[in-house]
Amino acid sequence: MSGMKTTMLLAALTALFMALGYTLGGSGGAVIALLAAAGMNLFTFWNADKIVLRMHDAREVDAGSAPDFYNLVRELAQRAGLPMPRVYIIDQDAPNAFATGRNPENAAVAATTGLLSMLSREEVAGVMAHELGHVKNRDTLIMTMVATIAGAISMLANFGLFFRGSNEENGHGNILASLAAVIVAPFAAMIVQMAISRTREFGADRAGAEISGNPHALASALAKISGRAEMIPNPVAERNPAAAQLYIVPTHVSELFSTHPATEKRIAALQDIAQEMGAPALTAAPRASALSPAPRRRRSALDPHGR
CATH class of the missing domain: 3.30.2010.10 (Metalloproteases ("zincins"), catalytic domain)
Incomplete structure (x- = not known):
C-alpha cells in the first residue's frame, strides 16, 4: 500500500509539472517539464533526506x-x-x-x-x-519526497508568475501563467494533504x-x-x-x-x-x-x- 501511494503521488506531481510546463512553454515546455520531473523523481528518491537535512542546516x-x-x-x-x-x-x-x-x-x-x-x-x-x-x-519516504517536490512545484509557479510579463506579444499566455501561479500552491497543498x-x-x-x-x-x-x-x-x-x-x-x-x-x-x-x-x-x-x-x-x- 505504501509503495502504491508513493507511485500515485509521483504520478500526480509529474502531471502537475507537465501542466505547468505546458502553460508556461506550450508543448515544448511540457516535454521539458516531463524530463525534469522524471529526473527530479529519481534524484529525490535517493537524496530527499539529504536535501531536507541540508535545508535545515542540521549537524x-x-x-x-x-x-x-x-x-x-x-x-x-x-x-x-x-x-x-x-x-x-x-x-x-x-x-x-x-x-x-x-x-x-x-x-x-x-x-x-x-x-x-x-x-x-x-x-x-x-x-x-x-x-x-x-x-x-x-x-518517511513519502513525507520527505512531498516536502521537496511540492516545494519545487511552488517555486516553479512563482518563477512563472515573476516572468509572466517577459513576453508582451502573448498576452493570453501571460494570463494563463498568472492563473497557474495563483492556483498551483493550493493545488500542491491539496496533494500534500491527500498524500500525508x-x-x-x-x-x-x-x-x-x-x-x-x-x-x-x-x-x-x-x-x-x-x-x-x-x-x-x-x-x-x-x-x-x-x-x-x-x-x-x-x-x-x-x-x-x-x-x-x-x-x-x-x-x-x-x-x-x-x-x-x-x-x-x-x-x-x-x-x-x-x-x-x-x-x-x-x-x-x-x-x-x-x-
Missing part, C-alpha cells in the same frame, strides 16, 4: 559530540527493533523534530535545540520515539507511546511545544511551507499545508493509549496552550551541545 552528532541525546535515540531504536538512524541537531529556537529517509536502513532523526532545551529527558524520549514510529511505519494522511500522526503517536513505554510523556511534550512552535519563526518553513508536514507539531506558517490533527485530539488519544497500557492516570491531563512560557535552558536534561 550530525554521535556519542562523542552529544552523548545524552545520541544514546537516548540508540536506546529507543533498540526497543523498536530498528537499525540505528543517523542523529542530527538543528540550531533553531522553534521546538520541533522530524524523521527522514527512504527506509529504516537509511533513516535519520533530527531535533531542534529549542526542543531539547525545553523538554525533560522523558519528554524528549517520547518525541523521538514518535519520530522512530514514523520510521517503523515507513512514513492525518492518521499517520496518530499512528506515529501510538508507535511512539509503545516504543518509549510512556504515553504521558509524549502527551506532555506535545502540550509544551505545540504553542511555542506556532509562535516562534521557522525560517525553513517560511521559505518552503511544504516542509512543515515533516514536523511533529505544526508551525505558524503551515496552515495551508497542514496535515496534523489538532494537538488536543492527539493528547486525548494518548491518554486512551495510556489506559490501554495500564499506565497510571494523571491527575490533570496535559493541555496545549498558545501562551506556553518561554523555555529555560537550565531545566533541560539533554544538553544539545553535548556538554
